[in-house]
Amino acid sequence: MKLQERYDIISSQLSSSFDVVSRHLSIQGTQAWVFFISSLSDSALITRLVESFVSTVSNHLNITFYPGGVEAIQDDKKAITNLLSGQALVLLEHSDDYYCIETRHYPARSTSEPSVEKSVRGSHDGFVENVILNVGLIRRRIRDPRLVVTMNKEGVKTRTDIAYLYIDELVDVDVLQDFEHRLKMLDETEILSERNLCESLYGKTWNPYPHVRYTERPDICAIHLLQGYLIALVDNSPTAMILPTTFFEQTKQIEEYTQTTMVAIFTRVLRLIGIAFSLYLLPLWIGLLIDRIPTMLKLPMLDIHPITFGFQVILADIVVEWIRQSLIHTPSILSSIMSFIAVFVLGDMAIELGAYTSEILIMVAVSNIGNLLTPSYELSLANKVFRIFIGTLALFFGCNGFCIGVFIHMLILLSTKTIKFPYLYPFIPFSYKECKRIFVGAPIKVKKD
Structure with a gap:
């Protein structure tokens, strides 16, 4: 031609x-x-x-x-x-x-620590929207010739670059083959983010719990690669997908690898208690008050009207959620105004007007602190959804409703599919080796050549 x-x-x-x-x-x-x-x-x-x-x-x-x-x-x-x-x-x-x-030079911001995964110790760099730079941040940490980086283009109009990484001979073969098969059979869905990729590969679901772990930290990706996990990166997105994942895997934090063993175990146990409080403390308190069972808080049980009490609890929780979302989307120049507004809607003035009591504010605050303790942002939102669900059952049926809600919650966790492992692994089924790794922080060991 x-x-x-x-x-x-x-x-x-x-x-x-x-x-x-x-x-x-x-x-x-x-x-x-x-x-x-x-x-x-x-x-x-x-x-x-x-x-x-x-x-x-x-x-x-x-x-x-x-x-x-x-x-x-x-x-x-x-x-x-x-x-x-x-x-x-x-x-x-x-x-x-x-x-x-090869003459590509994509516009990109400089690397900085992710705002949702900060740490006191350890590295302070994070992924950006350039997939090539993101791969380089991981390669900088793992200089193993067996590290495999495969690039695909998906989407009819977007033709988005999708890179997945794994270490040969360490990666779980079943997970790798399943991922590559799904990627090969991917239809003409346009891929714009890692969430689009996850839904395209594994389908949409009404289950709020994430089936993969998301992170913006290259050091977390490097640790998981050494443990045999698979990492997927999508161009134009600063977030990586870690496959597979479990409920307890998403409660781990990078600082566990930068502290002494005793301090790491102590902070890990406190974090898990806080996550449990974010799920069950507020619904349990509601159930006890509805059944007129005394608690340490001095809320007058004889004056409790279920509808009024439930409305106050829901209103306080919704206000906290509104403030959380507004702080995310509010420009930094207006953040001081949001703090000023929060004082009015959650302070003494709201209590004096009868919007809610000080006891309700305390319980809502403790529950939301547990949400903030959760390292995975997606896991914390899912826990909040189920806290409201269990709290609603406790409001109508008391402690019986709380027990029913916890039972339904456990059934959903047990039925949640995560590619290979059960969601509550290593407890169900039980694995001593994995429990030791998650709770005691066993050192990272890989196979020698």
Whole structure:
């Protein structure tokens, strides 16, 4: 096929955008076309690419492109996909190949510690929206030649880069084969985030508990890779997916690996108690008060009206949730105003007006502190959903309703599927080795070559 015909094929499939650049080169009678996306390509690399073409042709040498990697393909659709990903596309006369040269330079923010996974000790870098940089952050920590990084493109219009990483001979073969099979059979769903990828691979569900673990920390990904897990990264998203996961795996925090054994066990036990309080403390208190069973708090049980009491508890919990969401979306310049508003809606003025009592505020505050203790943001939201559900049953049926709610909650946890392991593993089924790793913090050991 002639050079002009191949140029017309490429040009006809590209829109007339300002950043779609095509340049014609003619050196010593050798004709060529260069295509690139100016908003995704490095101008310095483009300049060196043209210089390599000029210098080799002028000296009657074989045409050499540098400095990036070069891939010769004959599929024009794949060539256009690579072009729209930021690579330069070169067409040469007397050759039917499309030469894709690595010149990508994506706009990206600098790495910083994730706001939802902060730590006092340890590294303070985090993933960004560039999948190449994210892979580099993991490779910086694991310099093992057996580390496998596989890149796929999914979606008809988005053609999003999806990278999954694992260490050969360490990864769980069943999990890897299942993931690759699902990825191969993926339909034409557009992938824009790691959540889209998870739903496309494993389907949507009404179960609020996450079936994979999400993290923005490369050190957590490195630890899980050494333990045989699989990591999936999606371009344009600063979050990684860790497969598989369990309920207790999502309660672990990076600081457990930076403290002494006794301190790590102490903080881990306190965290698990706080997570249990975030689930069951408020519903249990509601059930005791509805059944007129005395508690340590001095709420007058004879004056309790179930509807009024339930409305006050729900209102206080909803107000706390409103404040949490507003602080996430409020610009930092207005955060002081939100603190001022929180004092009014959760302070003495609200108590004096009868919106809720001080006892209700205490119990709601303790329950929400337990939510903030949960390292996994998705797990904390799921726990809050079930706390409201169990609390509603306790409000209508007292302690019996609380027991029914806990029973339903345990059934849902037991029925939750996480690719391979049961959600309550290593307790159900019981595994002493895994319990020791999760609660005592066994050292990371891998197989030797």
